[in-house]
Structures are given as C-alpha cells and as structure tokens.
Amino acid sequence: MRESAAERHERLLGLVRDRGSARVSDLAALLGVSPVTARRDVELLAGEGRLDRIHGSVSWPGRRPAAAPGAGSVADGGHGPVIGLLAPSSTYYFAEVIRGAHEAAARAGSRLILRISDYRPEEDPVRTEGLLAAGAEGLLIAPGWRAPGDPAAHGEWITGLPVPAVLLERRAAPGSALDGMDRVASDHGHGALLAVRHLRDLGHGAPLLVARSDSPTALAVRSGYTDALGALGLRAPGPVIDSVPAEQRPEEFEAAVRALHEAVVSGTASAALVHNDVDAIQMVQRLAELGVRVPDDLALIAYDDEVAALADIPLTAVAPPKREVGREATRLLVERLAGGPGDADEPRRHLALLPRLRVRDSCGARRAGDAGGGTGTHTRRVADGISS
Template sequence: MKSEWVASKLREHIADEHWPIGTRLPTEPELAATHGVGINTVRRAVGILVDEGIVVRQQGSGTYVAARPAPTGRRLIGVLVPSTSYYYPRVIEGIERALTAAGAGVILASSENQPGLEHVQIRRMLDSGAEGLILVPNLNVMDDPQAHIEALRKLPVPYVLVERRPPMPEPDDPTSYVVTNHVGGVHTAVRHLVGLGHSRIGFVGRVRTGTGDIVAEGFERAVRAMGVERVPEAVVRRTAWTAEELFDFARDCRDRRVSAVFCHGDRDAAALVVQARRLGLRVPDDLALVAYDDDVVDLTDPPLTAVAPPKPEVGALAAELLLRRIDDPASPAHRIELQPRLVIRSSCGGTATPS
C-alpha cells in the first residue's frame, strides 16, 4: 500500500535524524507533494507512525517527532532524556557509542520535562522491544520523587538511572545509577576562585532543574568549608533569569564588593557578562565568573571558565552497566559517581587549562 511506503520513508528520515526528536514534520500537503501521493495517503501514513509512538499530533500546531524508530535485528535499549537540546546531547553520544560498540541499537525518546509524557515514552519503548532502559526521570518536578523511583522497580526490564539518584533511599535500595559529582565540581570551582584571591563570591542559581538543588548545596558547602564570606543579596536562585534581574544582581555585586560569581549554568553566565558591562564592570578584572555545564562557553566574550561534567563518559558507563545487568540479572547494583573537571578560560582571570 502507498501509505505503508510513505510511512517507511518517513521512518527513514526520522531514523537518520533528518528530523530530530521535537521537530515538527512538514505539512501534509508538503509531504504529499514530496512523495507524489495524495493527502489522504499521507494522513494514513502519519497515522501509522502515531500508532507506533514515533510522532505525535498536537491540535492546532502540527505533527512532531516523539521518538526514533526502533532498529531491527539487534538488541534494543531504550533511552529517555528530559531534553535533546541541552546538556544531554553529549550524554546520548556516549550512550550510543557504547551501545554501537556492543552491537546494540537505541530507541531514543524525550519526555520534554513532563512527568506524564515520561510514562508514555517508557511504555512506547517497551512496546517497541526495548530489553533495557537508561532513564533520566523528571524527579525535580514531581511531588513525590522517591515514590517514582520505587515504582520503577516494577518495570519488566533492567534499568539504570543517569544523572539522577534516589532522593531518600533505604540502605538496601537496589537502584543502579551513574551520576556526576556536581557537589565536588562546585567545590573545585569555588576553591579556584578563592585561590585567585576572592573572598566575597556570589551565586547565580536555578530552581526546579534536574541539578539545581545539588549545585546550590555544593556552593553552600564550599563557601562554609573555605571561609568565604556569604553575601545574601548575591546568592540568588530563580526559575528563570531575565536580563533586568541579572542587571540588578550585577549591581548588587558591585555595591557589596562581590568580586566573583559562580553561575549555574553557561547561558546565565553569558548573559551576566552583558549586564555587568552595562554597569561598566569588566570581566574578569572587576567581576570574575565561573559557570557550570560547559555547553555554550565558546560563544561568549570572554570565554567562560566552566565546570565540565564528563557527559560522554557518564552515558557510556550507564550503557555498559545496563548491558551487564541484562546479561546477568543477578549482578549487584552499582552506584557510580564521576568527578567533573574545571576548564579554565579568560572569564576568571586565571591561567588557561592546556588544550
């Protein structure tokens, strides 16, 4: 049937990432013209992909890619991340590299930071034949994240968490996970700023993000451990930062003689550079900056010193651990924590890390 043929072509485009997850498909008339078929044929083809969970229709908006088609003839591993556009692309890169080396295929899906969609995507991956799951659950926006962790134990296949761990685990919690030592990364950044002579250090943080609370905890622990003077007006967390809020923050830093700021993450740090300049502050001479994530630092002037989580390594280790658990269901739970690295660039006034 023509609709099956069109559906297979659409699958190919999605599988080779011509249309990445989250992308809106061309309109039905555009697809009909491209493939030389009628609109009704296209509509049936898209319906097939909707039934397979590969695309979703959004009323009044269009049809969007929700997951990659499952490859055939190989062991399949489901990978669920909150977003494919920030932080996780390099984690996914590590996962795919390890699975490819092991001859396994990937079913990749995004929950778009929505707990409800997370459940749907897990079910779709299982229905597509996933033999194991690598999961980044949206614990930061759940009312009872520990209950969600415990509910995962009912899954019919082995799973490993990435960049998440049980928030209130029992001593015998069986959850396996691979995470970055975010607290340690922040500690390294604050230690570096103190070593450069800064004793009043501010913090630009986020709330309700996957790592927001952990990074904030790391900052508080670091300033206490190193005797840094805490300036309450310069230690601020928000759901999102506007330009004017960052301008006010920079002004508070100037007025309270705060000479350095640790930012979570890169985008807010880059925006803070702009707002500091509006006040006549020079980075790093008047205000030294260190960011967290190391994702967009090359787009800033000056380049940002940043804590760089080992994202590909986290992904690769999670994939290898999951494959081991699939092959040996009796293997013990693993709790793996990797140390991030501080990459020193111009924004802190220190000596650059060798390439």
C-alpha cells in the same frame, strides 16, 4: 487547501509504518516535498521517538531494516540487546549524554531507541511504555524531574519496571526505593567545589552563587556550593541569587542581574559562580551595560560548559562529564543484560563521575599568569581536575 505540517507528518508515519523502513530520499518523493523538508520532518519525528533513524533511512520503532550482506553490525545495532533511553530533552545538556549512550551501544552491538519527555515527569511512564513496546530489553532512565518533590511524586513507577534499568544523571533520596537502583551521574558537588576553590586560590573570598532551581542539576549545584563553602571554611557573602531564563521571565532575570551588580559595586563580592552557561553569558553582557566588567570587576565561572567558550569573553566553566555519563550508564546496563541468573545477587552500583574545570578568561586566571612575564599565549593546565 495546503497540507499542514502535522498532516504531512501523519502521512510520513503511515508510509514508514506500512513499509517497516524507508529511505529518506524515497519518502521525499512519495510525499511530494523536497529532500530538505523530508529530512527535517524525519529528524523531528525521530527526536520525539516516533521513528528510528539509521544512516539515511528510517524505520518504525521496534522494526529494524534488514542488514545488507557484510554490513557492519556495530553501526546498525548488530545482534546485541535493544536499549531504551528516556531523556527529558534531546538538546543542550542531554544532547551529549545521548551521544555518549549511542556510542557505547554501538560498540556493544546494541541498538538504542529514544523517547523525550520534555521535562514533563507525569508523562515519563507513558514514554517508557513506548520504549518497551518498541522492543527495549533494558532501560536508561533520566526522568523529567524539575522540582525537589518530583522524585517522590513521579518516581515510584521506575522501581516496578519489568526489565533492568539504570538511573541516568539523576540521584534518589537516601533510603528510598529508587536509591537501590543502579545509577550513573555527574558529581555536581565536586564541580561546585572545583569552582569555589579555584576562585579562592585566585585571591577572592567566597563567590556568590547565582543559580536556577528548575532542574536536578541546578538543585545539586546549590547543595554542592553550600558543602564546598563548609569544606573550605568559607562564609557565603550573601544569599543565593535566583536566576531564571531571560527570555521567559525578563523582569526576574533583570532583578538577578541587579542583585549581582549591587554585590559587586558595594564590595560584598568579587567573584560569582553562575548556573548555567546561557544565563552567565547574558549576565556578563548586561553587567557590562551597567558598568561592571568581567573579569576586571568580577571573576566569574559558569556551570555546564555547553556554550561558555563561545561568549565574547570566553567563560571559565565547570564541565560535567555528560558524554561519559551516557557511555558508562550504557556499559553498566549492557553488563546487567548479559548477566546470567546469578546476576540478581550482584550489588547495585552508584557511579559518580567527576566534572572538570576549564579555565578561560572570565575568572582572570590567564591575565594573572600573563602578568608574571609569560609569553602572553594561553597555556594548557591540567591539575586536580582543572583543564583549559
């Protein structure tokens, strides 16, 4: 009978557990599979936090491979503290956050270990226990919250952690126990303000907001949009249009597209802010099929800037400082871990990093600039948080 992938993964884990560490090429030979298959298995298991991967080798969590004489301590973890990172995902938005944390840990001579919750907040405590069991001396915590009530329902355990912790890309309710923790997060309210103000300055009224509601970022964008309208003295042209993943809920996604289409053809709105990039790209394509063109009929700004530049019409996008969030949170945690007995008296910190607006084609700004007699080339513009 042919061995299943799950059975092969268990054999691989057993080999690494028995040896402490092993080269991926050696594992391929021991398992009787190709090096490509072994690397794919290792990447999957490392992404799940079940193995640690370092430079062509893997090790059992909490057991570092011996360093060769003269080997660089920064790349391999050095002699600094072991830092555990709990993230809801290792792809899309959080891939950059994790990358930034890894870079800062390496510079500090620390080793970063990872657990992924897959946006299941009820599993966050167990995943964190795994990080502690693997030797984490400090923790970066990005809970897998989705709904507004998740921090209250799935957050209290964080305040009882036995090691220093920094809340990562998450905010807590004012006055809650979590609000007294160190945290580093993007200021999505500022990001929404950048988008609304830019569209206003291009001559549009208040844009419509098309947004998801299934993550803390989505909820912060919604709140920031309302605040931005108030700060700029604008009135929303209509209610927020609820967006959903097109692949998972196609009928609801189509309803969102139709609502935006109707707002444009009726003259209700000439601009929109869309969270997130993937939804924005798919909406632009579907709107074109319905006869609404971006940016001719609709100026559009996406929120996240993960894949916005890759659209047929490159999308202007708000770019949260994801990698910098990972870096700054790691630096803060390393500083806490290096503090002496008096560090407990130091004030906790709430660090908010400002997003940027990257101007491309979808809002019509470049076309307007070219009409003024320019050379027709795309120019770089950096002012008041706007760059392209």
